[in-house]
Amino acid sequence: MEAPLGVSQSRVLWLRILYSSEYSMSKEGDLVLVTVEDTPAFFARIECIGPDVKPDWYQVTLLVLQVPVVEVTWILKEEYLSGASFTMGGKKVVIELVVAPTKQPPPEQEEKSERETSKKPSLDGETGKVISLFERK
Numbered sequence: 421m422e423a424p425l426g427v428s429q430s431r432v433l434w435l436r437i438l439y440s441s442e443y444s445m446s447k448e449g450d451l452v453l454v455t456v457e458d459t460p461a462f463f464a465r466i467e468c469i470g471p472d473v474k475p476d477w478y479q480v481t482l483l484v485l486q487v488p489v490v491e492v493t494w495i496l497k498e499e500y501l502s503g504a505s506f507t508m509g510g511k512k513v514v515i516e517l518v519v520a521p522t523k524q525p526p527p528e529q530e531e532k533s534e535r536e537t538s539k540k541p542s543l544d545g546e547t548g549k550v551i552s553l554f555e556r557k
Contacts, residue, residue, distance in 0.1 A: 446501045451518040452482075457511050462486055463518065469501070 446452055450466050464482040472479050472495050480501065484490040496515075500506050505514045 445498055446515065446517045453516045453518050454482075455514045455516065466501075467491065 446466055448466050448469055452464055452466060454461050454464055463485045465485065466480060467483050468479075468481040470479045471477075474495075477495055477497055478501070479493055480496050481491060481493045484492060494508075496506070497504075500515060503514065503516055505512050507513065
């Protein structure tokens with residue numbers, strides 16, 4: 421597998437583990453990353469999942485997030501919405517669920533360094549003074 425855009429293969433694997441879930445089926449409203457031939461192709465939002473005339477197949481409408489925005493409908497099996505690869509026009513395609521990373525609070529060390537920098541003396545050797553605009557006379 422060749423890594424896209426000069427990214428190392430281990431980084432690509434880590435990103436796929438972090439941002440995708442191969443064990444849960446994507447559902448309406450989910451953001452997915454579509455890769456073609458192991459290269460990220462586009463992001464899309466799943467708009468609608470409905471049954472197809474063939475048993476165990478679904479009509480999946482994707483809103484492709486590009487300029488201009490395009491809506492496409494693909495006929496897929498459930499496992500394809502769970503991260504299993506399939507071919508389309510002879511090319512390997514994978515639909516991966518994108519999960520936003522959780523926001524973590526900044527470490528205590530960063531807060532201390534911010535306080536220390538605010539107490540540093542100015543260029544003229546004096547420490548800065550905060551003047552309240554509301555308490556001015």
